[in-house]
Amino acid sequence: MNRPIVKFWFAGYLAASLLASVAHSKEWATYEGKSGPGKGKHIVLVTGDEEYRSEEAMPMLAKILAERHGFTCTVLFAIDPVSGDIDPTNQTNIPGLEKLESADLMILYTRFRELPDSATRHIDQYLKSGKPIIGLRTATHAFAYSRNADSPYARYDWRSKEWPGGFGQQVLGETWVSHHGDHGKESSRGVINPEYQDDPVLRGVDNIWGPSDVYTVKHLPDSAQVLVWGQVLSGMNPDDAPVEGAKNDPMMPMIWARDYQSASGKTSKVICSTMGAAVDLENEGLRRLLVNGCYWLVGIGDRIPAKADIRYVGEYDPRYFGFGDYEKGLKPADYELK
Numbered sequence: 001m002n003r004p005i006v007k008f009w010f011a012g013y014l015a016a017s018l019l020a021s022v023a024h025s026k027e028w029a030t031y032e033g034k035s036g037p038g039k040g041k042h043i044v045l046v047t048g049d050e051e052y053r054s055e056e057a058m059p060m061l062a063k064i065l066a067e068r069h070g071f072t073c074t075v076l077f078a079i080d081p082v083s084g085d086i087d088p089t090n091q092t093n094i095p096g097l098e099k100l101e102s103a104d105l106m107i108l109y110t111r112f113r114e115l116p117d118s119a120t121r122h123i124d125q126y127l128k129s130g131k132p133i134i135g136l137r138t139a140t141h142a143f144a145y146s147r148n149a150d151s152p153y154a155r156y157d158w159r160s161k162e163w164p165g166g167f168g169q170q171v172l173g174e175t176w177v178s179h180h181g182d183h184g185k186e187s188s189r190g191v192i193n194p195e196y197q198d199d200p201v202l203r204g205v206d207n208i209w210g211p212s213d214v215y216t217v218k219h220l221p222d223s224a225q226v227l228v229w230g231q232v233l234s235g236m237n238p239d240d241a242p243v244e245g246a247k248n249d250p251m252m253p254m255i256w257a258r259d260y261q262s263a264s265g266k267t268s269k270v271i272c273s274t275m276g277a278a279v280d281l282e283n284e285g286l287r288r289l290l291v292n293g294c295y296w297l298v299g300i301g302d303r304i305p306a307k308a309d310i311r312y313v314g315e316y317d318p319r320y321f322g323f324g325d326y327e328k329g330l331k332p333a334d335y336e337l338k
Contacts, residue, residue: 036070053278130266141176181213210280230254278318
């Protein structure tokens with residue numbers, strides 16, 4: 001090989017390596033914490049659902065946590081490995097899960113994912129660490145194994161018999177059961193449980209409402225603390241009347257706190273909310289509860305403000321829930337602060 005060819009090949013190699021490095025750095029979005037009680041704490045928000053626009057909701061929440069409260073946040077996405085675009089329908093690729101190694105809190109918002117074992121291993125190790133978790137909406141059925149039934153993590157499957165109910169039931173407290181409200185026709189009001197009205201996670205929280213419906217909850221252990229009950233409304237507006245009869249008598253748990261003890265013997269504190277569509281998070285009460293929950297879970301519950309600042313950072317105009325309606329052609333960098 002003569003010298004000009006070698007130089008050309010080496011220059012091409014360097015260019016390709018640089019492009020690969022740049023592409024890799026854009027497979028997630030990072031928000032550096034500003035000043036605030038969360039300074040020095042790292043939250044990793046894992047998205048990947050086909051219906052409720054977690055890829056829109058979690059960057060919005062991360063910006064609030066970083067800019068208003070000081071937490072450094074990393075948002076991970078389901079990515080098309082060829083184009084590098086965010087693709088919520090891709091069930092097998094969420095780059096960046098190794099970021100959990102430095103996380104103080106994981107917020108999980110996935111649906112029916114089946115990741116390579118090398119990726120799921122990071123979630124498994126996080127669980128064994130005893131660090132805290134927030135699960136949102138479809139996280140009750142975060143994983144489903146149909147391609148790799150021999151995986152050591154197949155027990156995460158929401159239908160698992162080995163680990164009944166899989167990750168959702170075992171870790172968060174419930175797996176997928178059914179829609180309790182009439183999906184798309186009966187919205188949800190969050191009714192604060194009087195028993196926990198003075199809980200720091202509920203500080204300054206009121207008027208919780210969202211257009212997504214209440215989920216059925218059947219397996220939640222008695223040890224869980226139900227912070228908010230889900231009241232089924234007769235329509236899709238916050239002032240619609242509650243549905244009469246069995247749907248609200250009794251009401252289903254909608255947001256709860258519990259402890260999860262892993263096989264390592266360590267205990268993680270958990271908050272789970274079956275409300276959480278991107279349009280649900282336009283509700284100030286729900287956003288404030290989640291921000292408060294982050295404070296409490298990372299051990300600074302004594303610093304939760306009387307009314308936490310949950311103003312948007314930039315614009316937030318989320319798409320309505322529905323399959324196939326995500327915005328095409330976006331990359332993680334499109335969600336970063338400009």
